[in-house]
Amino acid sequence: MNSDALTEPSVEQLEALVQRRLRGPVRNLRLLVGxxxxxxxxxxxxxxxxxxxxxxxxxxxxxxxLANEIEVR
Incomplete structure (x- = not known):
């Protein structure tokens, strides 16, 4: 069994997944995980x-x- 398939997604992968779901309305999205x-x-x-x-x-x-620091401009 490939153990890589069981690893959790990276922060970058999570950011990309959220961006794909949103289809672009948030620019420079960053997720800080604590x-x-x-x-x-x-x-x-x-x-x-x-x-x-x-x-x-x-x-x-x-x-x-914990906080939504996305700036609305």
Missing amino acids: DQGLILQGQSSTYYAKQLAQHTAMEITGLAI
């Missing part, structure tokens, strides 16, 4: 996209969101 949960960073043009990113990240990772 023991207690996630911190989201990036830029968005709408508050809806910011909230969608938060919901998507929680859904994919199963972790709590």
Whole structure:
């Protein structure tokens, strides 16, 4: 059995998965993973996209969101 198939995804893989699900409304998305949960960073043009990113990240990772630092511009 290949043990690589059982490894957890990297932060970069999680960021890419969230971006694919969002289809682009958040730029420069970063997920900072800690023991207690996630911190989201990036830029968005709408508050809806910011909230969608938060919901998507929680859904994919199963972790709590400690802070959503995505800037709306």
